[in-house]
Amino acid sequence: MLFASAERHAGRVAIEQEGVAIDYRDLPDLALGVCRSLMAAGVQAGDRVAIWAPNCRDWVIAALGVHCAGAVLVPINTRMKGAEAADILQRSEARVLLMQGQFLGVDYPAMLQPWRPASLEQVVVFGAAPAPAAADLDWLTFIGNGAAVSETQARQRAAGVGPRDLSDLLFTSGTTGKPKGVMSAHGQTLRAFNEYVKAIGLLPGDRYLIINPFFHAFGYKAGWLTCLLAGATILPHAVFDAEVVFQRIAAERISVLPGPPTLYLSMLAHPRLAETDLSSLRIAVTGSSTIPPVLIERMRVELGIRVVTTAYGLTECGGLATMCNPDDPADVVAGTSGRAIDDTEVSIRSALNQPVATGESGEICLRGFHVMRGYFNDPEATAQAIDADGWLHTGDIGNLDAAGNLQITDRLKDMFIVGGFNCYPAEIEAGLIQHPAIAQVAVIGVADERMGEVGCACVVLRQGQQLDASALIAWARERMANYKVPRHVRFFQALPVNASNKVVKGELRDAVHA
Incomplete structure (x- = not known):
């Protein structure tokens, strides 16, 4: 390539x-x-x-x-x-x-x-x-x-x-809390993102502002690699700042601008929107958050972006599995993640690993050329993720409509997404429990207007210990990546548990939202 x-x-x-x-x-x-x-x-x-x-x-x-x-x-x-x-x-x-x-x-x-x-x-x-x-x-x-x-x-x-040689190990966390290295090969990556180039209509000479980080499949494979496949220009952007991005679009004639919904909402609310020349913008790809259909319409009408689409993927399938057709109605683009890319199967399956009826919810499973070769040096985790029939079990819950559009409704994994970054409670809990004042901790995701979701640490203190929320947040910020640091802390006398002595996080969410 x-x-x-x-x-x-x-x-x-x-x-x-x-x-x-x-x-x-x-x-x-x-x-x-x-x-x-x-x-x-x-x-x-x-x-x-x-x-x-x-x-x-x-x-x-x-x-x-x-x-x-x-x-x-x-x-x-x-x-x-x-x-x-x-x-x-x-x-x-x-x-x-x-x-x-x-x-x-x-x-x-x-x-x-x-x-x-x-x-x-x-x-x-x-x-x-x-x-x-x-x-x-x-x-x-x-x-x-x-x-x-x-x-x-x-x-x-x-x-x-060669096409079967490994191209990369992208580390993604699992419910065990330890990041696992996803093995992808050159051929499957190029094949998947050639599909992406065709779907969004990327052209030679397009100017692609890449805000999504290169260490993530969205910034790497759907970002600069996609540019090289199409002959587009890579414009790296290191630190997200909505105002700077807004200025760059006009000054540098940006034509391709993927990003989270918050990016486009901030542009639509910009006081100088009416007087700024955004006519170069042609393609937008969004996702990672619930998207109101009116946002898709406003992106098309008020920002003048002709190609607005959404997609679904995870690191274990190279970052891309389904995608909306940009010509789909706004409610389809906003409410679904589109249909499977060529030579990819999507199956919604029950807890018994059997396919469910159209419209019914179950675990989203994928099969096709782009599924990972496995987790590096972890055959046990690989066997848990990919079954004997080759289905990759994503841990996400969703359904398929009659047209084959995928709607994601929930997560089997206890994961939440902070500004596009996957956060795994087990990993964060393992870090927080090292604090000398903490006896027990459970982390849940809670809604946040700006970030989509943020972490909330539910803490039980050791006998005789004192700790306030700001001190724990500051302690965590020194020891873990910023997106993993809980934004909220709630203190409990005891955490709710079930008969197996496992924390019932549904009850915690109810308590936090009460």
Whole structure:
């Protein structure tokens, strides 16, 4: 894809950042430069290489270089703390980490240093400045080391990568609280997102502002990879700010703008909406939250976006399973996640793993070319997720209408979504229970106007201990990614439990909402 796109779209801008444009024809040489450096560092085909950085040009070039080297890309969430990142680096057995030095006032190498696993051989920091003490190499030195490997050797390595070879390990949490590495292959990823390109009508020369983070399938596969498939221009956006995004649309003639419903609502409420030229906007893809049909109509009419659609997917199926046709009525786009993409089956199944009747609710199960190869080094969890007939059990509850449109109604998993990020109570609870004042804790998701949902920690204190909500929230913020930090805390004398002594979270929700 990389070499074909460079030839097909030579003369077009592939990546634009802060006024600097990279032509499609130059992408292979830049990627091969990273490939040569990884080979010089001893990286072999199939080895894992991690990237820990915000959306930027270097992220894309580094990822393409990892792929050219036949290595497996391991993206790391920029909101993670040092211990969280180190856990993923250790369990993925990553040999090299390519990372940001400073971002939003955080020194990433220093944050990782106390937790750095012995299996991580090299830490490389983006940028031209000398590497900080907690890293091994700066970017220029790293690229310079690639001179020891010829371009011919790098091209041979890249040519040896096949469609069944692993392209990435995207770590996603499970109900056990430990993130699991989802194994996806090159061929299935390209096939799925070629479908996405066709569905949204992405064209060469489109200008795609990518707000969704590159460490997530929406920013990576439905983001910059999709651009390269279509010949569109990647415009990375590192920190979401509705006002800045609004200004960029007009100033940089953005034509493609996926994002959460809150993004479009903030644009519609902008005081300068009537006087701002948003005529370049052509495509919007939204989801991750309940969408009122009137929002779809307003996006089409008031923002003038011709293609407005929604989709459903999860990391375990590469990020895409169903999608609305942009020509569907507003109530279909807002109320459903559309129909299965080509060569994909959606089945709504009962607790006994039997298909249910049209319109009835059950667990959403998927089968097709894009289902993951499994969880890395975790055959037991893989067997739980994918049954003997090849159905991926998503843990989401939904139904199919007569036209085959999927409606998601609930989650089997105890997950909630904060601003597009999946939050798993078991993982957050495992962190909070380490507080010396806490005897018991359960975390639930509660509605939030801005974020969709946020966490609420239901806490029972140890005998004789004192703790207030603000102190616990501050304590948690130092130890876990921001989106995992509960926004609310409620204190209880005891948590409601059932006969098996399991916390009854439905009763907790009722108590919190009372």
